[in-house]
Amino acid sequence: MALADLGANVLRIARPTKGGASKFNPVLDRGRCGQIALDMKSEDGRDQLMKLLDQADVLIEGYRPGVMERLGLGPSECLARNPRLIYGRITGWGREGPLAHTAGHDINYIALSGALHACGNAESGPFPPLNLVGDFGGGGLLLTLGIACALFESRISGRGQVVDAAMVDGASMLMSMIYGLRANGRWPAQRAGNILDGSAYFYTCYPCADGKWVAVGAIEADFRLALFEGLGIASDTKILMQVRDDDPQVRARIAAIFASQPREHWQRVFESTDACVTPVLSIDEAADHPHNIAMGSVRRIQGANHPAPAPRFSRTPATTPDEQQTRELISQWQLEDAALLPLG
Template identity: 45%
Template sequence: MALFPTFVPPTGEQALTGIRVVFPTALGPVPFAAMLLADLGAEVIRIDRAGAAGVIGTALADDPRTRGQRSIGIDLKHPEGRAIATRLAASADVLLEGMRPGAMERLGLGPADLHTVNPLLVYGRATGWGQDGPLAQTVGHDINYIARSGALHPIGDPDRPPAVPLNLVADFGGGGAYLVLGVLAALIQRERTGRGQVIDCAMVDGAASLTTMIHAMLGSGAWRPERGANLLDGAAPFYRTYGTADGRYVAVGAIEPAFYRALMDGLGLDPAQWPQHDRSRWAEQRIAMAEIFACRTRAEWVERFRGTDACVTAVSTPAEAVADPELAVREVFVDWDGVPQPAPAPRLSASPAVARPRCGQAADTAELLAELGLDRAEIDGLCDARAVFRAPGRP
């Protein structure tokens, strides 16, 4: 019996059915954004370059972010390759790109070039520092963008360097998700104006945007600038993680007074002796709670708090999350095209996601060129000129 369900594709039209998205192979936010759009029904065409790889240590064909896509191999530095890319863009509703500012313009594929052939095109650009400004040409990764934007400093313990929150904040939160937000907004406005536009999605902007609530708390005096001294950064004994007897961890998030009382009851503590918002005693209370949590295993604490409002949850590994039987009821993870992975989110009641297979490198080159009106001789000629390329074994 499978640990999690196989996703069953629903029938009917999806929310983005009829929207064509084209994007050159990229890292970070762009393929994630393309996956989100494909999950919602968009036709997504990836332009591969020879030798392009997927996630570090992962082939493109094994990357869940390629689900629902088709791919074409094009050398964008070849004049005939650029001509094919321009024809694809002319047929598209959306183009996404994640190159350094100016790179697409040097290829003759910038917004001004493509809006000439397709004024309706929504042109989404994802970079670290934005299309302009003194940092525009500076290289970087997620950790650099969240560091500069102020999103990294508050994360972690006060006596240690800031903790690295994987690459979730800038790459996927402030980058890919914000890029999709911009695309959808531009598509809606296009219905009113009849014109496309350019989306400048900088990960530093998105990461800063995600800290909006922190800035609100700073402005009101409810947030201290030092790390590990605030309600949501692990200082509060009722909002942090604790080690258990078996070397695992539980997460505690009992912010509301009723939830806090349930937590104290489960731990055998008297809330009257531990006033929830007495910061002068938080350090002492963290030690007391840590000692209690260390007396039982993670599984024992999960059972202890099951059915209560104490907000105590096991800290699962990614593999444990996939195998979680209670998450399986909701199908949070699915076996999609033979690979366990998160199911599409969010869920639309009338037009849910459709399971479509992952896409290997240049898997659909000949088919897509034929759809553009090229015959077999023209396709073979482009391949011989190395303006385009096909996956090994593909006709």
């Protein structure tokens, strides 16, 4: 999706199925020109793929280690066909090591990286941050960055190469700041009691009277003062600044104040202040928030809400192709002998 957002002509090679097309996600699949079904176990299917590689800048595959090699479609064969090809590979565990060939999911990869242990509090235990850290941040986006850099280098050298992204590596890389805090003694080994994990009374979420929540991120002293003022406890600032970050009495006091009013009340109180207090919005609420509307952060495309492409470019802004542009993109692949399948 990210590569398509940034202008790539993306064609999916789908596995032949009785239904004729693979599962469709209206957001993740946006911008792709289409998909074709090729049987990689057949000589004809492999030949078709090789012909496509003559036109391609990048091939991305996400199988377990060794699968593409067994099909005769590994890096050596594909780069021999197109020496400028960027061969993108993504796995969970990487291509080496005792776990390389075992099954896993995001939660397993971030568990081995140390990221999962750092999430959650003393009561919850380790709590998975959806599948954002392994699958997407440490996986897909890391591979996208690698591909972009390899394409840039290829314009200089005239040669392609393999870009290998492992989610366990990416999750570890995303933990670099926490590793650094641990190295200089500012991040205890145990879970909870750390400034960013929800243990601190000034960096956590509180429920309101209507059952909705607010997020508080008042780390710096000035921001904390604004928090105290909004809560009506600024007179106790000197005392509050001297207690431990995870002081249970202070946390309980602030929780009781937030619980006394609905979320909308606190949104009005803290709006346009530096208290770093924001409503915790659902996906549907986020699309309707005035700031997100002003920024165009969520767009309505073919009946579905989409997070807008990011980052933003001043001269070549990302756009989702319309039907005419999609037809032009697919025509560039010259698919005379292959059946084009619908994405939807």
